[in-house]
Amino acid sequence: MTNTAPDSAQAESSAASTQASTAESSAKPSTPRGPKTPPAGGGPGLWRGFAFRTRLWAKRARIVGVRVARLVRTGMQRLWPGIRYLLREVQRKWRRSLQFRTVLTTLMLAIGSFAVVGAYLSNQIANNLFQERLAQAESETRYNVKQVQDTFDGAQVTDQSSVITLVYDTLNAVEGRGSVIQRRYVFEAMPEQTKPRNRWVESRASDQLTIGVIPPDLRKAVQDSGKDQYWASTQFPVGTEDRPGIAVGNKVTFNGTVYELYLIYDLNTAQKTLDEIQNVLLAGGALLVLMIGGVAWYVTRNVVSPVSHAAVVSEKLAAGQLQERMVVKGEDEVARLGASFNHMAASLQEQITQLAMLSQMQQRFVSDVSHELRTPLTTVRMAAEVLYDAREDFDPINKRSAELLYNQVERFQSLLADLLEISRFDAGAATLDAEPTDIVQLVAHVIEAVAPVAAEYGSAVTLNAPDGSVIVDMDDRRIDRILRNLILNALEHGEGRPVNVSVAASDTAVAVAVRDHGIGMTPAEAARVFDRFWRADPARARTTGGSGLGLSIAAEDTKLHDGWLQAWGSKGRGSNFRLTLPLRRDEPVTKSPLQLEPVNVGLPVTGSQRTVVVLDPPRSAETPARTPGGTETEDRA
Numbered sequence: 251m252t253n254t255a256p257d258s259a260q261a262e263s264s265a266a267s268t269q270a271s272t273a274e275s276s277a278k279p280s281t282p283r284g285p286k287t288p289p290a291g292g293g294p295g296l297w298r299g300f301a302f303r304t305r306l307w308a309k310r311a312r313i314v315g316v317r318v319a320r321l322v323r324t325g326m327q328r329l330w331p332g333i334r335y336l337l338r339e340v341q342r343k344w345r346r347s348l349q350f351r352t353v354l355t356t357l358m359l360a361i362g363s364f365a366v367v368g369a370y371l372s373n374q375i376a377n378n379l380f381q382e383r384l385a386q387a388e389s390e391t392r393y394n395v396k397q398v399q400d401t402f403d404g405a406q407v408t409d410q411s412s413v414i415t416l417v418y419d420t421l422n423a424v425e426g427r428g429s430v431i432q433r434r435y436v437f438e439a440m441p442e443q444t445k446p447r448n449r450w451v452e453s454r455a456s457d458q459l460t461i462g463v464i465p466p467d468l469r470k471a472v473q474d475s476g477k478d479q480y481w482a483s484t485q486f487p488v489g490t491e492d493r494p495g496i497a498v499g500n501k502v503t504f505n506g507t508v509y510e511l512y513l514i515y516d517l518n519t520a521q522k523t524l525d526e527i528q529n530v531l532l533a534g535g536a537l538l539v540l541m542i543g544g545v546a547w548y549v550t551r552n553v554v555s556p557v558s559h560a561a562v563v564s565e566k567l568a569a570g571q572l573q574e575r576m577v578v579k580g581e582d583e584v585a586r587l588g589a590s591f592n593h594m595a596a597s598l599q600e601q602i603t604q605l606a607m608l609s610q611m612q613q614r615f616v617s618d619v620s621h622e623l624r625t626p627l628t629t630v631r632m633a634a635e636v637l638y639d640a641r642e643d644f645d646p647i648n649k650r651s652a653e654l655l656y657n658q659v660e661r662f663q664s665l666l667a668d669l670l671e672i673s674r675f676d677a678g679a680a681t682l683d684a685e686p687t688d689i690v691q692l693v694a695h696v697i698e699a700v701a702p703v704a705a706e707y708g709s710a711v712t713l714n715a716p717d718g719s720v721i722v723d724m725d726d727r728r729i730d731r732i733l734r735n736l737i738l739n740a741l742e743h744g745e746g747r748p749v750n751v752s753v754a755a756s757d758t759a760v761a762v763a764v765r766d767h768g769i770g771m772t773p774a775e776a777a778r779v780f781d782r783f784w785r786a787d788p789a790r791a792r793t794t795g796g797s798g799l800g801l802s803i804a805a806e807d808t809k810l811h812d813g814w815l816q817a818w819g820s821k822g823r824g825s826n827f828r829l830t831l832p833l834r835r836d837e838p839v840t841k842s843p844l845q846l847e848p849v850n851v852g853l854p855v856t857g858s859q860r861t862v863v864v865l866d867p868p869r870s871a872e873t874p875a876r877t878p879g880g881t882e883t884e885d886r887a
Contacts, residue, residue: 348557349550356546357539364535372528379520384481384496387515390433391498392479394424395511402504410450413505417451424513425456434486434514436461436497439507440473451504456514458487464497464512472499472510486514493518556584560591572599609676617673623666627659634659668799672782675806682810684835687726688719689760690753696733697751703738708746711737715753722760723835728807732815733762735800736827740766743825754843755833761844763828771819779817780805814839818846 343350401420407413421435434456453461461469468482481498499512559576566574575595578588638656641649674680697711704711740749744766752763771779778784783798808815811831819825830842 349547349554352550352554353543353546357543360539360542364539368528368531368535371531372524375527376524379524380517383515383517383520387496387498387513388479388481390515391481391500391513394433394513395479395500395502398424398511399502402502405504413450417454417504421454434459434495434516436464436510436512436514438510438512440501440510459514463487463514464499468497468499468512469510472501472512475501477501484514488516488518494521553584556588560588563591563595567595567598572602613673613676616669617677619669621670627663627666631659631663665799668803671803672799672806675803680806680810682728683725684723684811685726686721687724687729689722689724689729689762689831690715690718690720692726692730693733693751693753693762696730696737700734700737700741703741704749707741707744709741709744710748711741711751712748713751713753716755720753720755720760722831722833724811724831725807728810729829729831732804732807732829733764735804736764736829739801740764740768740825740827744768747824752844756841756843757833758837759830759832759839759841759843761828761830761842763826763844763848765824765826765848767824770821770824771817772821773819776817776819776825779819780815812836812838814842816846818848 398420405416407416421437424435425433436459437454438461439452463484463486465482465484468480471480477500479498479500481496484495484497485492486495494517496515496517497512499510502509502511556576563574563576575592576588578585578592634656637652641652644652693715694713697713737749737751745768747767750765754761780801782802785798805815808829813829813831816828817825826846826848828842828844828846830839832839
């Protein structure tokens with residue numbers, strides 16, 4: 251009799267401890283299964299087999315890693331061009347489209363605003379749900395702990411089986427199995443206590459739970475306190491998943507032993523509620539962002555479309571289509587803008603039409619007057635030539651008068667010829683008679699032709715040109731007129747200093763630059779030097795008797811050749827005029843072989859060149875005279 255009860259109690263205690271141990275082991279989180287350590291006493295063959303499998307697994311892992319890295323690298327190489335293209339398109343759209351920029355900015359601001367508001371609302375809702383559940387958990391724990399303590403205090407049991415049954419039944423009642431509200435518990439004897447003979451229950455926990463789910467800080471707070479209640483957030487396993495929960499702890503006493511009692515409340519329902527709220531907020535935010543984007547697109551389209559239409563109409567007006575107008579709808583600000591734009595366009599059309607008519611009348615007047623003056627001017631010139639040829643028979647006064655008459659008639663005839671040429675350009679009647687011509691030979695011919703003028707000014711004219719010929723498709727009469735005008739201008743404004751003429755050619759173009767070292771001109775003057783009848787210094791007398799149309803005609807002749815005629819000047823450093831022509835017709839000029847702004851005195855010329863000095867300044871009596879013709883040729887590599 252005496253041994254039976256203890257034996258049965260020991261068996262029951264052993265079963266209870268086995269059940270607790272099983273519950274504790276099942277509550278531990280599952281870990282990935284790896285190679286097992288060979289048991290002590292295992293043979294060397296077993297260890298070698300394990301080592302072989304380990305090396306095999308490591309090799310396979312390396313192979314898989316290399317393949318994954320290769321796939322990632324290949325995927326990025328294939329996707330990166332598309333990503334770069336997409337980024338370039340977005341950047342281009344951002345720069346060129348006001349509507350795209352406005353809509354994208356609105357969407358970004360809306361997304362940012364909704365993210366901030368959504369995060370705030372989600373945090374507030376989560377906090378409210380948690381606080382509500384926490385208050386409920388603390389209240390229920392306080393009530394249940396009191397019930398457990400009252401049950402333990404009123405128990406009249408002394409044998410082991412009765413004690414175990416009482417503890418289990420009490421804790422199961424606290425767990426609330428079968429009821430609507432369920433909670434889990436962990437019942438653990440406090441450590442460092444003297445174990446009495448009648449303490450037959452060490453620990454007890456709900457399914458899959460162990461004391462390990464209780465945070466250490468919470469256990470320490472409960473152990474160090476008296477009868478105070480503490481709580482902490484935790485996670486506990488349910489099946490194969492971990493759920494969030496609240497652990498509320500307190501102390502109870504039974505049979506002289508102090509126990510830690512923790513009730514764990516499941517927050518999975520609250521978490522699901524929060525997840526649903528967050529999903530609703532996310533879906534609503536996404537839908538609202540799309541609606542805002544659509545509204546922004548519609549509004550900006552209504553505002554930007556008239557502006558875009560105005561830009562298109564402006565381009566057409568600039569292209570000469572003066573009859574183009576905007577479509578005006580409604581009476582709002584955009585409609586008033588369109589009406590004002592149309593009124594401005596009509597006013598511009600009227601003024602441009604009037605100016606065009608005046609210009610046509612002026613051009614017709616100049617053309618008619620020029621043609622009408624040719625006949626009487628021819629008669630006057632014939633009479634002037636007769637008087638000029640017989641001037642030696644006149645007295646000095648009449649002789650001088652005959653010479654002045656002849657010179658002024660020559661100048662008048664030159665001016666009339668320039669006016670006729672300008673009228674042809676204005677009427678679009680100028681034609682180009684282009685033939686392959688050696689431009690180096692033409693430049694040398696022009697320099698020789700202006701030698702008397704150069705001698706009069708006392709300027710040395712030098713030619714820097716490549717060896718051999720440079721054949722250009724050009725109208726030699728017009729190019730001769732351009733070069734003659736440029737060199738005569740350089741002599742007139744060169745103040746007796748040297749004049750450099752340079753020729754250079756590339757695969758597609760040829761350039762001729764005329765550089766003087768005279769008074770020069772400012773950049774503003776260089777920009778207007780090709781205007782008709784324009785003079786930088788109106789007070790300066792014309793010594794060569796020009797008409798003021800020479801550079802304008804030269805610019806028009808250059809346009810006929812699809813070339814460039816550009817000017818550079820600097821006060822006190824002289825000027826440089828550069829003529830650039832295509833070597834062949836229908837080939838656009840993209841780059842000139844000579845630079846516009848000269849370096850030092852001369853101009854850079856690539857390749858072999860020859861220098862021709864057509865005239866030196868007048869020499870003193872001691873200086874030997876030059877060869878007849880005043881030219882000297884020197885070859886230079």
